[in-house]
Amino acid sequence: MEIDKMLLIGRRLLLNELPYSKEQLEGEVGITISQTMSIEHGILTCLRCGNTELVDLAFTDSPIKYCPACIMLGRVTSIGVFYGINSDYSMQGRIKGALTWDGVLSKDQKRVSERIVKAIEDRSSILIHAVTGAGKTEMLFKGIELALAKGYRIGIASPRVDVCIELFPRIKAAFSAIEVSLLYGKQDEPYFYSQLVVLTCHQLFRFYRAFDVLIIDEVDAFPYLNNKELDYASNNALKEKGSFIYLSATPPKMLLTKVKKGELEGITLAKRYHGYALPVPEFKFVRNWQYKLKQGKLDRTLKRILLQKESKQRQVLIFCPSVVMLKKLVHLTKQLFPGVMQGFSYASDEDRILNVQKMREEEYRWFFTTTILERGVTFPCIDVIVVDADHIVFNTHSLIQIAGRAGRSGQDPSGDVYFLAEGRSRAMSQAKKEIKKMNELVKRGENEVR
Numbered sequence: 308m309e310i311d312k313m314l315l316i317g318r319r320l321l322l323n324e325l326p327y328s329k330e331q332l333e334g335e336v337g338i339t340i341s342q343t344m345s346i347e348h349g350i351l352t353c354l355r356c357g358n359t360e361l362v363d364l365a366f367t368d369s370p371i372k373y374c375p376a377c378i379m380l381g382r383v384t385s386i387g388v389f390y391g392i393n394s395d396y397s398m399q400g401r402i403k404g405a406l407t408w409d410g411v412l413s414k415d416q417k418r419v420s421e422r423i424v425k426a427i428e429d430r431s432s433i434l435i436h437a438v439t440g441a442g443k444t445e446m447l448f449k450g451i452e453l454a455l456a457k458g459y460r461i462g463i464a465s466p467r468v469d470v471c472i473e474l475f476p477r478i479k480a481a482f483s484a485i486e487v488s489l490l491y492g493k494q495d496e497p498y499f500y501s502q503l504v505v506l507t508c509h510q511l512f513r514f515y516r517a518f519d520v521l522i523i524d525e526v527d528a529f530p531y532l533n534n535k536e537l538d539y540a541s542n543n544a545l546k547e548k549g550s551f552i553y554l555s556a557t558p559p560k561m562l563l564t565k566v567k568k569g570e571l572e573g574i575t576l577a578k579r580y581h582g583y584a585l586p587v588p589e590f591k592f593v594r595n596w597q598y599k600l601k602q603g604k605l606d607r608t609l610k611r612i613l614l615q616k617e618s619k620q621r622q623v624l625i626f627c628p629s630v631v632m633l634k635k636l637v638h639l640t641k642q643l644f645p646g647v648m649q650g651f652s653y654a655s656d657e658d659r660i661l662n663v664q665k666m667r668e669e670e671y672r673w674f675f676t677t678t679i680l681e682r683g684v685t686f687p688c689i690d691v692i693v694v695d696a697d698h699i700v701f702n703t704h705s706l707i708q709i710a711g712r713a714g715r716s717g718q719d720p721s722g723d724v725y726f727l728a729e730g731r732s733r734a735m736s737q738a739k740k741e742i743k744k745m746n747e748l749v750k751r752g753e754n755e756v757r
Contacts, residue, residue, distance in 0.1 A: 313500035317394030317517025357539030406452040408481035423450035432551035434573040439711025442580035459519035466531035470683025514544040522552040557704040577748040583720035584746040628698035651675040682708040688719040696726035706738035
């Protein structure tokens with residue numbers, strides 16, 4: 308079998324990740340062979356994820372270490388090697404006229420778009436702090452178009468597979484003249500080389516100095532936030548003089564501090580693309596609702612809200628802090644409201660992608676979910692309920708993102724958001740405060756802030 312070198316450009320792969328033999332790979336001109344681990348000052352480091360807490364491999368005669376931190380992508384050992392081909396943007400085609408999107412940016416969106424273009428031109432990095440529903444994806448298009456015209460390779464990475472799956476068709480439609488690839492853990496489609504790639508952050512472990520521009524969407528989301536292995540992988544995947552474009556509605560303090568110190572350029576967009584304010588959550592205090600749920604009774608406040616929404620034929624997203632609670636609510640509401648089409652999904656749901664798609668196609672009226680849908684998914688006309696909103700799983704960032712699922716469409720810009728809880732957590736109060744702060748910035752005309 309002849310080696311397809313395009314599979315190896317800008318990548319570092321283990322032997323068992325490739326359809327070739329060791330002899331084929333090591334006898335091929337241009338293929339680099341590199342160590343999987345390095346040792347410095349007596350400390351052994353995994354070069355795929357940067358982890359130094361390595362483990363002895365059992366049942367071997369000689370001491371062999373392996374890395375447990377990135378083992379989900381195949382076991383890296385101290386005696387293994389990576390295979391790849393050095394990535395050079397001059398090898399890639401300079402694609403002109405790749406952008407086929409004919410939409411129009413607002414004045415504020417255009418200003419952000421121009422800053423992204425300049426960062427790519429300067430090979431610098433930038434943080435885009437834009438509220439949910441600001442149209443971050445569309446603001447990227449001109450920058451991507453410029454990068455492709457320069458022959459650059461662009462990666463658009465997100466910590467969440469749901470975000471990637473929703474983002475991919477939008478990117479593909481906007482750049483319909485070229486091939487765009489999508490990479491995530493459980494996909495069936497084989498890998499192929501493309502200059503524009505949409506991928507989950509975990510897929511970055513397989514790339515090395517591959518991208519001239521690396522866009523990290525939802526940079527504050529789990530599992531990217533405070534994950535030193537994923538941070539290491541993203542820095543490895545970017546070329547030494549490449550550009551990071553960080554996107555977030557709720558950026559982490561680390562990046563905001565860099566902006567304040569002048570170490571990173573930053574721009575804030577407080578206005579949604581349609582110009583309407585962010586939905587401000589309404590707090591609804593409930594008592595002993597979990598005890599009632601165990602007794603097979605639905606809290607009156609939740610029941611009243613659901614009935615109101617059903618009378619108006621509104622789709623509703625109901626967020627739950629745990630899968631156990633979600634299943635109890637689904638079971639009970641299906642008994643109480645047999646005429647209402649209901650769906651659900653959570654991280655380990657095998658039909659997760661299908662179920663979310665059914666909600667998009669309006670096959671379901673009510674959809675119960677965990678925090679997996681807190682960001683990156685768009686339903687045009689939706690109201691939002693957070694059950695047990697004072698639970699520790701709902702931090703400030705997640706509550707802001709959840710509230711941002713509502714009111715994303717110009718035809719339905721003011722969806723309702725309810726936080727149901729027995730008390731008021733700090734995260735609830737802070738989320739409401741931050742949302743009001745962004746709305747106030749828009750009112751005062753302070754839409755762009757350095």
